Amino acid sequence: MSDHLRLNLFTMNAAEHVSPGSWTYPGDRSADYTDREYWTEVARTAERGGFDAVFFADVRGIYDVYGGDRDVAIEKAVQTPANDPQLVVPAMAEVTDDLGFAVTRSTTYTHPYQLAREFSTLDHLTDGRIALNVVTSYLESAAANLGLDERMDKGTRYDRADEFLDVCYALWEESWADDAVVRDRETGRYTDPSKVHAIDHEGEHFSVPGPHGCEPSPQRTPVLYQAGSSDRGREFAAANAEAVFASQPTEAGVREYMADVRSRAADHGRDPESLRFFIGVVPVVGETEAIAEAKHESYKDHVDVEATLALLSGFLDMDLSALDPDRKVEHIETEAIQGTMNAFTRSQPDREWTVREVAEFCGLGTTSPTLVGTPEQVADEIQYWHEEVGVHGFNVKEVVRPDSLSDFVDLVVPELRERGLVRAADADPRGDTLRERLLGEGQRRLRDDHPGKGKRTD
Template sequence: MSKQIRMNAFDMTSAMHNSHGLWKHPLNVRTSRYKDLDYWTELAQLLERGKFDAVFLADVVGIYDIYGQSRDAAVRDAVQVPLNDPAFAIPIMAQATKHLSFALTVSTTYEHPYAHARRMSTLDHLTKGRLAWNVVTSYLPSAARNFGLQEMMKHDDRYEMADEFLDVVYKLWEASWEDHAIVHDVENRMFTDPAKVHEINHAGKYYRVPGPHLSEPSLQRTPVIYQAGGSPRGSDFAARHAECIFVGGPTPAQTKQYIQDIKNRAESFGRNPDHIKAFTFLNVVVAETTKEAEAKYEEYASLWSSEAAKAQYGGSTGYDLSQYSDLDTSFEYKHTEHGQSRAASLTKDNPKKLTVREVLNGFERPGRKMSIVGNPQEVADGIQSYFEAAGVDGFNLTHMITPGSLIDFVDLVVPELQKRGVYKTEYEPGTFREKLFGEGQRLLPAGHPGANLRRGISQDG
């Protein structure tokens, strides 16, 4: 069988995600329903009908307040606020589905590994092994202040802390409880064999965690690890830990180059590069005809909020676009402690040097260069072409209106991709890791730093 496209739905448990200003669209029901259980079960069932691999739940723990040195633009246009805790939506969606998996974003900067390990084990139990963790280090100064810090931790220091955070949770998930520690021996009055439960006795720069882990091992023990680090320090972190990476570039060739760089780094850390899947972002506007799709795109563009888009960009990069007054000067890269890959995307990583005017104009409408607009055949052509040229394994699909854009994709694009043999018609059995990497691969593979910590564990469990 030829390589098939994997698809995640990129979402947030908020009134709006990245479709800035489109909360005004009359069919964007998420705006009012994102707080309802039924909304999330219906969304999960739609995605499973479309054979999506996972719903990827992004998250932030602060408000975007860099643009104009104010939170007003973000609050006014619902830029990822109001926002609920995504962890609580996962069991609801899992109960309504059988195969769809769930990637939960959790920051290593503002959580504690001991509590986090229990929450992830719990969710992996409740989903029957359909859980992934998107590891982030968080970039909003407002989050730092609300968690009691005077200022945001420096970018590379956040990754140093994240490395130790993962070391702790790997020990809790992989080394604390042996296989078959639960014996449920009524005759000898022993539910758990104490000899098979171990302290981890971690003592590091940031954490002291004696253990043991509070939860018994889940099907995957360690959830599938997602990561999107694009800076040199972030790329090393992804290469060391990630099983699924997010990459992006202005061309398929550059995306392919980023993927190879991460895989080369992974190999230098003693990992098998085949144990990493690569995803990039995808936005689609599709209709039965090209004319109808173009009309849809123009309708969405008429509701777009450039102020909201600038607010989101400001928080992710640290660049306050309200302060750029000389429109004909070059838009240059400057170091901040925010997201460095996003800052580089319009500066040093862009194939053409942009002026401030060009950058600001780019926020006036939804990004057409990063969208595929057309009829089902045209959209499938675009997806397949990028998939083959860039060497990605799949896509994180955004959506202009929810669930309308996803319904269009499931009903119009998925059948076309299935006809071409590049998209699954049935799910593979097993846990999320097995669906990604093959039957019997429910645990971290050999060579992964988490797998290297195992004690009393067999792959067959």
């Protein structure tokens, strides 16, 4: 594969994301997440490093599975406190030209009419640099705060997500014709009403007559990300996602995941080669091997194992405080994140993990591989995943903020540029929109074989 690779920064508008305890590292600036300047600086650095997007994770609810209460999660900042991610996007867009923004939203706890409006607005404001990471949410504690007696079961969550996207597709793709807005000062006619259509959606979960309240934005539908790993989650990804997060720590697991989702995408009438697969990586880089290894050791010293267990208990919907740390992890089908479970069972059938080993491994970036070494060594591994395994892009996970990002940009990106894997700082960004950067110049809108693509021509 000679194609360039795609880079996202994987972060969260929170004091801690996926490296519990690392906010205690000397000089770490995670606590500045509440400041606009923190995020504008992140945006500038990511753009300088040729990143395609900043990818914001987001959760609803508190991690209160561990020990049956929320004390550890609150005390140790396990993805709480966290601010809303999409509200920082306009500030970041203001200081950048090409950088995209992928924002996680839950189909379980919002309404499609509302979400469609918010993303049309963001797509307008960023000139087509927006992606939506579609999740169904997994924490029981979210439900009660958002008007439900209990968390919906996973099947119902995905049913709702299917219908949710159908409503959004109709609003984004079908409701307003491209030439609906005429802005004729002479006649005082802003919009041609015959080109604005109701969507008349009546379903099990939603009733939305439409029309959409926003005029078409540069991409219409935002770029769609998804990270489902259960059977139903893979099906949902295959039907809808343009970019898929393959969250497996091993090559075999990633290969199996990509092949499976591609074959399901073909069953949905899509070109399987049009899907873009991303893996997470946790780079720990130093000018020499010794510096990188010393950094890795000191990062590990700052991992908070109890906080990691609290995070994983939420991911798995299983109270890990109740298990003997030396007990072997056994596979279960979970109502929460199946991929986290599979990472330590299905994707590594030859290896047995204890609870303690899982917690230690996950302390730096959860289930993604940690790449420790010189810029050349880290670039070698990335190049291998890209060229040999066929992964299109990488979600760079942070340990220390902002050092994880700035080390990558200052040390690894020059090496990747040297190898022609990341575009040069002064090179053409391959189109104006995020979708073009992902799929190719000219592809501003959904591909014709995407199920959400509007068929209306008037």
